Amino acid sequence: DAGVTQSPTHLIKTRGQQVTLRCSPKSGHDTVSWYQQALGQGPQFIFQYYEEEERQRGNFPDRFSGHQFPNYSSELNVNALLLGDSALYLCASSPDPSPIQYFGAGTRLSVL
């Protein structure tokens, strides 16, 4: 059984560009959450998707948007990239209503 998979593994962008990160949840999981982990910090919640709708959102600007597809996979989009967006982006999935989230290995985004 594959775990949570994220792509790409690494990404380099320049300021002002746009980026899309992808996540496939564990089999049987219908809820996907996204987190941003800056170097040396704990992950910060961006938003959570359930039944193709954004269910909860953290304190992130509208430049961060997402989508969930009918097969429960998800995308995170970031527009107008800033240097401060450089971080490890983690996707986590869970089977609603379980509170336990399973994390992928992340996408390392570098903004130059």
Next chain:
Amino acid sequence: GDSVTQMEGPVTLSEEAFLTINCTYTATGYPSLFWYVQYPGEGLQLLLKATKADDKGSNKGFEATYRKETTSFHLEKGSVQVSDSAVYFCALSRGTYKYIFGTGTRLKVLA
């Protein structure tokens, strides 16, 4: 709002030493509490959890007890191994929603 505070790292121990990593939280009601571990270059792996007061979570020799009176969830292990070297995160959540993480504590175990 809700928050999690962890002890500053790094923590450096010799193999077979006793480990304690402190975690306290601020939250109303009864959140669920978790410890996750992150090995270099990897995502977070659930280590243990507790969902109500006085619950003890345990896994791979690690233990933590949900203490409502002291709002704490300290991680302990009786005898650490080199392979335990990693970053440990304490987290809380309410229901199925977001996790709130501490800043992480790096553990280095020397042979």
